[in-house]
Structure formats: structure tokens, C-alpha cells
Amino acid sequence: MAVMLLEYGAESRLIEQLSSRLGVALGCTSVEMSLIPSAVVLTTLVGDSSVTTTRRAQEQPINLSIVHQIVTICIETEKNPCDIMTVERKLMAIHADAYPxxxxxxxxxxxxxxxxxxxxxxxxxxxxxxxxxxxxxxxxxxxxxxxxxxxxxxxxxxxxxxxxxxxxxxxxxxxxxxxxxxxxxxxxxxxxxxxxxxxxxxxxxxxxxxxxxxxxxxxxxxxxxxxxxxxxxxxxxxx
Known part of the structure; x- marks a missing residue:
């Protein structure tokens, strides 16, 4: 989710806040993140365990419609907790809503x-x-x-x-x-x-x-x- 936000033009504070909120909603203790213009370094903490991953962001045209859909998914997950696979399917189903x-x-x-x-x-x-x-x-x-x-x-x-x-x-x-x-x-x-x-x-x-x-x-x-x-x-x- 953080990579998609970075690719499609979200500001850094929004990327960090949404990633942290979604991680907590999915059961993480906390989410720590480091951003650079071309990549995301993210650490998820669950109890005493942690996983750190780096994901490269590809060049994409700015699309705030996609950013809005991601924000909506995060809010819905916080209100109605669900499993990771459900959230992943929602993220994969995001579409650009391009004007004709x-x-x-x-x-x-x-x-x-x-x-x-x-x-x-x-x-x-x-x-x-x-x-x-x-x-x-x-x-x-x-x-x-x-x-x-x-x-x-x-x-x-x-x-x-x-x-x-x-x-x-x-x-x-x-x-x-x-x-x-x-x-x-x-x-x-x-x-x-x-x-x-x-x-x-x-x-x-x-x-x-x-x-x-x-x-x-x-x-x-x-x-x-x-x-x-x-x-x-x-x-x-x-x-």
C-alpha cells in the first residue's frame, strides 16, 4: 500500500500515517517506515518479532483517484477489521477511474x-x-x-x-x-x-x-x- 501511495503522488506524511494505521488494524504492534523518492523501507513489529522489507517504487503518472481509493480501504479496515488476504484483494482491485x-x-x-x-x-x-x-x-x-x-x-x-x-x-x-x-x-x-x-x-x-x-x-x-x-x-x- 505504501508503494502504491508513493507511486501515485501521495505526500509523505499521508503515506506514513496510512501504513501505520493499516498495520495496526491488521494486528501489528507498530509499523516503522523510511521513505526515499524511489523506494520504501518498512518494518512491521508484532510482539517481539519484526520483519523489514524494501520495495522499489516504479514511475507512474500521478493519480489521486487511486490515492483516494487506498485511503478508503484503510478507513474501512479500521472500522471493520478483516484478514490480510481480504485487504490484499481490495488493493489489487483498485482501478484508475480515468476520464474517457x-x-x-x-x-x-x-x-x-x-x-x-x-x-x-x-x-x-x-x-x-x-x-x-x-x-x-x-x-x-x-x-x-x-x-x-x-x-x-x-x-x-x-x-x-x-x-x-x-x-x-x-x-x-x-x-x-x-x-x-x-x-x-x-x-x-x-x-x-x-x-x-x-x-x-x-x-x-x-x-x-x-x-x-x-x-x-x-x-x-x-x-x-x-x-x-x-x-x-x-x-x-x-x-
Whole structure:
């Protein structure tokens, strides 16, 4: 459970608290844990006996729906104690509850386009931003499903979004080109990793905070690299 929480974007305090609560609900005396960004080291104490195990966390897209389902399983186990196998079956049955593609992609496009409009983009710029963000989301999903590194996914998606956003320069289609270029890549902002890094640092999980901040910064740098590459190929000026 701790590994799943770590993989799908829960903050460190929540991971530690839920793991301890579930362990006690299943009959452990206590649960001790050490977290690093890529693994969990967990010790279960039952009377005078203890077992320590290390589990590596795989790279997964952030999904707070899964985190919510895990929290629900923990609370239900505390209220209605059951055996370990039952809890394991519940954890194995967790599903992503993903939004349908036909809804997700246009909503991402409209969210970026709405941001551009709020910052002064004209209507042609609005629709170019919508197109760039929507296509970028398609590219991001396809690359992620093929298990490419997140760094590669962010760089290539930013490259594609900037290429399409550059349509605003074509024959003066839009007078707000800089707003279009900056808004079309908003789907790549790693907001939750930055938030979790700050929460972890303030709550005493310094190594986790630094690790998550570094990961979010690398994603930002790779997005910037994709943007600069596209602008360099097209000979565009800065935002």
C-alpha cells in the first residue's frame, strides 16, 4: 500500500500515517517506515518479532483517484477489521477511474485556451492554443502508454505544442503570439510534485522534499528544452 501511495503522488506524511494505521488494524504492534523518492523501507513489529522489507517504487503518472481509493480501504479496515488476504484483494482491485479520452483531451485544450483568453489572447489565438494543447495531450498520452521516460515525454510534448502554437505567427493569424506559445504548454506544469515537495520539506521529510523538487525541476527543464528546440528550428523570438 505504501508503494502504491508513493507511486501515485501521495505526500509523505499521508503515506506514513496510512501504513501505520493499516498495520495496526491488521494486528501489528507498530509499523516503522523510511521513505526515499524511489523506494520504501518498512518494518512491521508484532510482539517481539519484526520483519523489514524494501520495495522499489516504479514511475507512474500521478493519480489521486487511486490515492483516494487506498485511503478508503484503510478507513474501512479500521472500522471493520478483516484478514490480510481480504485487504490484499481490495488493493489489487483498485482501478484508475480515468476520464474517457473523448472528454479529457478537449477539456485540456479548453483549459489552456481559456487561460490564454484570460491573459488577452484574441479568438484566433484561443483556438490555436486549443489545438496545440489538445494535440500535445494526445502525444503525451501515447508516449506515456509506450512507457517512455517522463523526461522524454515532457520534452517531446513541449516541442509539439510549441510547433503547433507557432501557427499564430503564420500570416498574422493572431496578434497575441507570445500568449499562445506560453499557454499551449500549460498542461506540462508539474504542479503537484512541487506542492508535495514543499509539504514534505515543511513536515520534516527533507530528503523526500528535495527528491520531489528535483524531479519537478527536471521535468520543467525538459519542457523548456523542448520549447527552445522548437523555437530554434522555426527561428521564433522569445515569449
Amino acid at each position: 479520452v473523448w472528454l479529457l483531451i478537449p477539456m485540456i485544450g479548453f483549459s489552456c485556451a481559456a487561460f490564454s483568453h484570460l491573459h488577452g489572447a484574441d479568438w484566433s489565438g484561443f483556438w490555436i492554443t486549443f489545438l496545440a494543447a489538445s494535440v500535445g495531450m494526445i502525444v503525451r498520452r501515447e508516449l506515456s502508454h509506450r512507457n517512455y521516460s517522463l523526461l522524454i515525454v515532457f520534452a517531446f510534448t513541449a516541442f509539439v505544442c510549441t510547433l503547433i502554437g507557432s501557427l499564430s505567427f503564420y500570416n498574422g493569424l493572431s496578434t497575441t503570439q507570445s500568449v499562445v506559445l506560453s499557454s499551449s504548454v500549460l498542461l506540462l506544469v508539474p504542479g503537484l510534485p512541487y506542492i508535495n515537495s514543499m509539504l514534505d520539506a515543511f513536515k520534516g521529510y527533507i530528503s523526500m522534499g528535495w527528491g520531489r523538487w528535483t524531479q519537478a525541476t527536471l521535468l520543467t527543464l525538459m519542457s523548456s528544452l523542448g520549447i527552445m528546440l522548437a523555437m530554434g528550428l522555426l527561428g521564433l523570438k522569445g515569449w
